Amino acid sequence: MTTPTTAQLTFDELGTPLRDTTFVVFDLETTGGSAAADAITEIGAVKVRGGRVLGTFSTLVDPERGIPPQVVALTGITQYMVTGAPRLATVLPAFLEFAAGSVLVAHNSGFDVGFVKAACERHGYHWPRPTVLCTVKLARRVLSRDEAPSCRLSALAQLFRVGTVPNHRALTDARATVEVLHHLLERVGSVGVHSLEELLAYLPEVTPAQRRKRELAAHLPSSPGVYLFRGPNEEVLYVGTASDLRRRVRQYFTASEGRRRLREMVALAVRVDGVVCAHSLEAEVRELRLLTAHKPAYNRRSKNQGGWWWLTLTEEPFPRLSLVRTPRPGAVGPFRSRRVAEEAQEALLEAVPLRACSQRIPARNPSGTPCALYELGRCKAPCAGRQSVDEYAPAVVALRALVAGEDTAPLRGVAAHLEELSGVHRFEDAAARRDRLAGLVRVLDRGQRLAGLAVLPELVAARPDGAGGWEFAVVRHGRLASAGVARRGVAPMPVVDALVASAETVLPGDGPLFGAPPEEASVVLRWLDRPGTRLVYCDRPWTSPAGAAGAWREWVERAEAGRDQYRVAGH
Structure with missing residues (x-):
């Protein structure tokens, strides 16, 4: 009995020919192997199409931590080399722009893509979910064990006799991966794989059972919208958006879906519903609403439906900042995580002299005992009657004016303190406060812009x-x-x-x-x-207040770039 081969795709499934596909082949060097615990030290990438190099991207990255000796020995990247290099917050958007609209390629892509996805989450950037091709998986599919006992990059480079020798430096390894990729594409071309969709379908992770389910997408139009995978009991398993519903859903059955959860979801699905939308904005909004309504088990965002955090002033004689789920008028936020909200709270307390304690203090005859913050000069001890309601009120007024975008004087005060710390060579303290101030500016700016839209x-x-x-x-x-x-x-x-x-x-x-x-x-x-x-x-x-935090965006950009860290020009 003849073993069935991959089903030939219909004309409308052929998609983009490989010669017209833009690949961004990239490599990272890091301080270790954990995307959650380690940091990127170097990014190298090469953009290619049709065998021609369209551009390169290469930079060292300040990991903001020490590089282990064994990593230095492996890569040759020392602490001295990354000192003064741009931080990931500056490099990441540039790399995402360089790779936008391309197929990402990496050797052992799970490692490199995992670090980039974690960086996007950490720095608040949207992960665009690009098509990803792993040259290790492609090599395992194309080459026999006898021909390639090892699929390490160095072994494949030696097998194909490429011109670039890998050396554990990002750009060099990316260039070697480009040559390896081209040799592998030559191999798959000989068996009739000539388009990106055919290439992805050729990889081994797609089972015949998955491929047979392509018919679930047959009724969907080639229009933008939202798709819902449904299980045997009509439950919604997964929700996603697409610029072309039919093609995107079909990719789940023909492409090499590397995410184990989604392969499991596809195996359970019995139907796919589509909601046609006018354009991408409507699709994104409908997706959000469907996620909230159905909480699909296979959408990771369903686990983050617990609501948002806000910082608000309490209603008492000596108001303090309180972390709440339900915002009041004038609240600071929104924050997706409690940790980020607490960091913003710390930054606000550095900018405005509000009390940090949580006890309730009566307006008259308080009988408390001053805490250590009083000794440190960070609180005037209203709990012990050493500050009256009237004396405390200016801090409340300053916070409300800052949040409303009426006055940025508290930000200028923190910036001036950064100069003082820098002047006495307390650079670590200054850097920590600078980062907190930059984070606070981003939060205030985002909240003010959202509020300006929501009021309309x-x-x-x-x-x-x-x-x-x-x-x-x-x-x-x-x-x-x-x-x-x-x-x-x-x-x-x-x-x-x-x-x-x-x-x-x-x-x-x-x-x-x-x-x-x-x-x-x-x-x-x-x-x-x-x-x-x-x-x-x-x-x-549609207006923005004159004292909005947006006036400090340039300062934040300079701070994140590591230039002119503590001075605020023009404020």
Whole structure:
């Protein structure tokens, strides 16, 4: 009996020919093997298409920690070499931009991609979920054990006699991986693999049973939208978005899905439902709402549906900062994790002289005993009657003005203190406070911008669709109320009028965001901020307060880049 081969893809599944596919082949050097505990010391990447090198990316990275001696011996990267190098917060967005829209390739991709994904999560960047190709897995599929007993990069480089010898430096190893990749692609070309989709389907992780389930995607249109994998009891297993529903869902059955959880999900799925959306913003918002409604077992984000954290002032004679789940007007946030919220709380207490203790202090005749913070000069001991309500009030006023974007004097005070610490050579203390201040500025800036959007009863915006038409969004109090498109040749304003007339009614709620879910408001704001977006209509001015934290973005960029760390020019 003849062993069945990979089913030939239909014409519409052929996708992108390999000669037209852009690959970004990259390699990392790190301080160790754990993405959670170790740090990146070097990134090297080569962008190639059709056998031609389109560009390179290479930089050392300050890991902000020591490099173990055994790692120094292996890579040759010393502590001296990375001292003064840019930090990952600066390098990461540049690398993501370099790799945008490309297929990521790495030798043992789980290691390198794991570090980049962890870095995105740590620094607040969206992981774009690119297609990833592992040259180790491809080599195992293409080469026999006799031909290649080892699939280490050095062994494959020697087997194929490539021109670049790997040496545990990122760019050199990336260049060697490019040559290895090209040799492997020559091998798969001889067996009829000529497109990216065919290449991914050729890898061994896709079982015949998975491939047979391609028919579950047959009814889906080639339109943007949201897809829902359903199990045998109609339960929603997984929710995702796609610019082309049919093609994206089909990839789960034809591509080498490296995530074990999703392979398990595909095995359980009996049906895939699709929700067609006007454009990417509507798809993202619908995905968020479906995740909240169904909490699918195979979406990792379903585990993070416990809500957001906020910092708010308590209602008492001597208000203090309290960490809460339900925000009040004037609250600071939102924060996804309690740890980040606590770091912001520490930064606020450095900027504004509020008390840090949690005890309730009466307005009259307090009988407490001063704590160590009083001895350190960080508290004026209202608990012991050494500070009155009136004397304490300016700190409360300063915090409220800072959060509302009316006055950034507390930030200037912290920045001035950084100069003092630097002047007496207390550089470690200054660096720690600088990082906390930068984090606080980002939090305040984001919260003020979200609040400025959420206060608007109605806003209509448009973006070019790239084909001569327009994408429209009707936003009410930070929520997407309606979405639509006017294709090329269609008069846009009648479409806008219809979208406004049919838009969801949104009643403002409580808190800084007027009831808007923080994640949805963030997605909407990100779409509005993209270059090319135009404001069609706004029923009241969309403004930013004069003293907003956004005025400090340039300072944050300089601080993260490690330049002019403690001075604040122009503030």
